[in-house]
Amino acid sequence: MANIKDVAQAAGVSTATVSRVLANHVSIRVETRQRVLEAIARLNYRPNLIARSLRAQKSARIGLVVSDIRNPFFTAIGRAVEDAAYEQGYSVLMCNTDENPEKEELYLNVLHDENVAGVIFSPTQQFGASFHQSNSKIPMVIIDRQMETDKADLVLLDNVLAAHELTTHLIQNGFRRIAGLFGDASATGRDRHAGFLQALGEHALQDAGVHFISPRIQSGYDAALRLLERKNRPDAILTSNSLLTAGVFQALRDKKVKVPDEVGLAGFDETTWGQLVDPPITVIAQPTEEIGRTATELLFQRIQNPDRPAHRVILKGRLMEGLSSVKAKSPLHPAAD
Amino acid sequence: MANIKDVAQAAGVSTATVSRVLANHVSIRVETRQRVLEAIARLNYRPNLIARSLRAQKSARIGLVVSDIRNPFFTAIGRAVEDAAYEQGYSVLMCNTDENPEKEELYLNVLHDENVAGVIFSPTQQFGASFHQSNSKIPMVIIDRQMETDKADLVLLDNVLAAHELTTHLIQNGFRRIAGLFGDASATGRDRHAGFLQALGEHALQDAGVHFISPRIQSGYDAALRLLERKNRPDAILTSNSLLTAGVFQALRDKKVKVPDEVGLAGFDETTWGQLVDPPITVIAQPTEEIGRTATELLFQRIQNPDRPAHRVILKGRLMEGLSSVKAKSPLHPAAD
């Protein structure tokens, strides 16, 4: 592979001149630029980004650290981030932490060592504490999860509000004994739990069981089975992400529980399958494209100006009413035909 | 951030010695090593991987270039690759090409420029030609897609055989007018088409329509609608990946076509939702974990020994029989109770 020296030699100029041509510097004779460009083309030269990065102490890469790459919510974000970064000539290094604080630290270190220009990150709750006292200077945008910090920008849903809306929707559709399943690793689970309780309180209802569990299909499945065995079993289940929703749905089907007539179901995040199953699942859809794009743009702004005050972008979810939460004859819609 | 010079100074040794300690060289006095390690800890030093990579002309990164990050098949592979790479101390740079040959070239260049040690890649058909005459020396493992080459290792399903098996399964369950939907960008679509035709031929059947289309949900949906409008409409549809399957399933539901009694359905790749819908979808499941691990291991072997002959690992899929392909009263199972 040809390097800048080869090009300089071939064009009869110095490496400095080649570098200037590459950087589109002003003071270059048209003829010289021509010769250099020819040499570059002839030798099929491409600058070595490693060397450039070492010299410049920065790079055209950003990191994206997510907690579960199998969660469609995060892959959708990944797509959006990649597209937005690509438009700016940046490439994206994607890492997967499995909600594991050790892996969080590892990958943040790796990314730092790779000289990434910045990081988009969905942290666990544990991370919050360590981040507070860290003095990392790497530009960072937190996504999806609430965090008290002025050292990073934030892009996320108003999770309390969204859970409140979803819970209220269930209540208005006649459900009274609502159980909730929330991810145990993230602030998001905690916030949605808060919105859930708040909505119940406004209608003088008690929760019919709350589980903070690992955000996986299997955990959702197991928790749903346990809920169904209770003597005063819930008449609806609210889930905090699509993996839990899938697990619960599977459990309901295996136990031949009729949805929504025996048990209603509502959750978060739009998925391929949520619309395909019977009944289609009611969810709060998150604007993944917008979250990803906004996070990327904020990151670029912060990279350019590391000292700007932190922005907090709070987005709204969109309630997509399926049939999993609407009984054939809902008490509140007695004449609904 | 402290560098190797700072550490050397703090420990009262040369940078070479620090480097040797880091590399676990043999000839170091225990006491010296101790001092160096202390300095490293005290200064919270971590080697700059960029500099190391520039010097060593290689890195502990590998690239994973997939054609659609939203396809659960590829995210599953991504997980497996990441786990396997992580165990070897490598990090994974994941890129998304959208089946676009231009993006393929771009990302392969990017990865090359990033000094990755090797690449795991699911290429389009177009790539095959250009790869043939390229003389890239970057270690490469091709996944998921057949390719005639001895310059890269290969890990994929026997797609002809798998499609043959799936088609035969449909035939044995009484379906006679089977249509096929295949991805138009990949050799995999082509191979599965071949297996499909072969199985039909063995039973003296004609295909009931074949579409080579873009592997997206929407394309599958549109193609299914067209098939359903035909005067001699198919009694079964075979799809070549899970995005197409989702589109077809949605179309069948929207048109209130009964599955499998009016139209049977079978496809590729195990997904969350495939088991949750009614009826559950019959698929050939691919061993994604094994594909990812094997590809990663082959890549490491090739990195260590670039001149070893190319391996071709051909795996078998597993038929997971759902109800989407089994009629209540199948002609071949007349007494099946």
Added chain:
DNA sequence: TTGTAAGCGTTATCAT
């Protein structure tokens, strides 16, 4: 066992 110094491929500073 340890140190010195060259060099990986760039870019930026300072000359000219």
Added chain:
DNA sequence: ATGATAACGCTTACAA
């Protein structure tokens, strides 16, 4: 407008 040259942080001959 262009060229020499010193860094960026690390590894590795070669010397001592």
